[in-house]
Amino acid sequence: MQENLASSNSSNRHSKFTLAFDVIIVGAGIAGSALACALGDSSLKVAIVESQQPSLDWPEQSDNVTGFDPRVSALTAASENFLTELNVWQAIAERRISPYQFMHVWDADGTASIDFSAREVNEPRLGHIVENRIIVTALMQRINSLSNVQIIAPSSLDKIIDDGDKKNVLLEDGRCLSAPLIVAADGARSIIREQAGFKTREWDYDHHAIVATVETEVSHQQTAWQRFLPAGPLAFLPLRTSGDSENLCSIVWSTLPEEAKELMAQDDDVFAASLARAFESRLGEIKSVSRRFSFPLRQRHAVDYIKPGIALVGDAAHTIHPLAGQGINIGLQDVQVLAEELLRAEQRQLSVGHSSVLSRYQRRRKGDNLMMMVTMEGFKRLFAEPLLPVRWLRNSGMRWVNKTKPLKNKIIRQAMGF
Template identity: 35%
Template sequence: MNAMNAATPREEALDIVIAGGGMVGMTLGCGLADAGFRVALIDALPAAARTATRHDGRSSAIAEGSRRVLEGLGLWAAMAPEACPILDIRVSDARIGEPASSLFLHYDHRELAQDGEAAPPLGYIVENRVIREALVAAVQARPSLRHLAPASVTGFAAKPGRAEVELADGSRLAARLAIAADGRDSPLRTASGIRLAAWDYPQTGIVCTIAHELPHENVAHEHFLPSGPFAVLPMTDDAEGRHRSSIVWTERRERTAALLALEDAAFSAEMQRRFGMSLGRIALLGGRWAYPLRLQHAERYTGPRLALVGDAAHAIHPIAGQGLNLGLRDVAALAEALVDAKRLGLDIGEGEPLLCYERWRRVDNLLLMAATDLLNRLFSNDLAPVRLLRDLGLAAVNRAAPLKRTLMRHAMGLSGDMPRLARGEKL
């Protein structure tokens, strides 16, 4: 895959080539095009496939900092009508068929109110279909953003002053910088020779949407079960007025096939056993999707004429719902580094702009990867002494208001060295 033939690159005046037409790649492409860069976005799927429900039945948690990024790039308005605010998060330890522990952690957005102003929601739940539809429309509305789809990367080479990307049809693109936003199995990362540190969890993430009798009151629930976290995330009501929530169910891998083979009624009953009756009777809406869970981290985020963003650089456990948020923070940081370099007349494909981006994002990503991995290991077991200690820990954090506010702001993407977009400023 690393080999490049001797054909001449396409004669196009490109600044940046982005491999990957997912949510991170499209967001970055829109931001860079708006900043005056000439961008080509290489997408393995046609636009119609990207927006089909069967392509991705998941919903994503959009933290407040990420919402600001999307708003600053002019992308949030199209998603907002179908974005459900999260006002409270309740975290508890539980066993299947038993009441949740009386020792719990409750995050309430009102605790972040300052100077008499209402606090923003802790985040939003948005169907991936909605996000993709908004992004595809935004990509197609930007003349300086060339959308090549379907197309895929088969080779990469860093040359003096340019990056060359070879496509499956044998053509090549030349630009000052190539960006890999093409997912966990990134062909562009592989072609560049960047290695991974990775391991698979003995768990699978099962994702679906449910209807329930009672309104969710904008509360997200996370029950820690012995097999892994079981999250119930509030969604907007559907066109028929049904109350809906998104389920992110972490299950032991060896049990996944049997669960997915159940009839809808039996599958709904298994979910009911895990969550209880706090939302009344529940029923499956639509399909079910299963994703093997993996932790991985690229040995570096940049190379000559190359930068990695999103899942191409890092993939984490979904226990905290931060996967897309990390990718959007990458987008905000890289876009800022490249825009500042452009204003200063620097080469965007080497040196300080790329070093700045890597320094900025690597520590934040590593800390969250370590935290989610530790939480999953701590809570995905049924050892009595460990259960007692973690329940006491949840209760202690719940009573420590300053610590709880700090944790909430961090989960919202409103702490640390935030890019301009995450601070609500223009790029």
């Protein structure tokens, strides 16, 4: 029993209203919704609790800077394959996806650059940029068609209470749910992680990310662009419109908190000029900019992903710098592995909350995620280093990688999630 969970006496007060499930997923972002889909059509009785009103209708979309969700994800081929298995990729693709064939990365403090191309690894594309709201809507529509999954929303988790082999989930509206397994998919500031006393290793990146959709003078050429500035990376991610115009990009500009504050305060014209300057006008002038949003970036990794009857997935388990666009890609890998383990337990008639089931999930995911986080941290520090020898080394390194084909192909395939 977790010492900082409430005592079971409190659960008895709610027991007559208790709804029983096999798995309760808290959070219907991309990770939680994907897990509900992956457990669909099994004999497991699943509840998914979400504090926001989930949308089952496709969002309005138009071909200008205001018609895109400013929150997009660069999905790898591995994520595409998983979403295909979940029967949602087709719906996403029919709505709006932006494939990219190339990636161009360069250092503001030097002359080196590195180019990746899908052709080099005989793939049709490196990945897709997809709006988060489209991914979530497609997943929610699929969940809505599953007879073994119940959506409980809008409703927030209040607390979790130990009750022998089960956990009771008390919702803020007074309802009580119970299951042998609670999956925390409640995001970076997970209440479950906090209440259940999961330890984390975390620190501020000392970066805020500004996201927006922008229109550029020059075509993005189906290329994901990233310039490493001394204060942090600036990415332009290509968006495809229904008319196949190639002049809209989603930007992620990670920079020092004070600079982010100044950039957020600028009016659109001044911001457009600052952005073009920071990007060396590689895509010409910035002709228009959507509303901007700013997020503080924090590295966070749970020391353990599991405790008796509880598993963490997605951002509840780890948040990493968006510089390589891997956050939800590794979150979807957590979901895929956890679903495999839960379905295997179901086949073997083992409780889904059994420690051996959860331990296998943790063993299969933690090392890979840790490796990804260490790599991202290394990149961030390497490119933030102003010392001349380090700048020389990283520029030489980039040039060397760019012309060493086998190594470059290996990096591309890893970035694609293979």
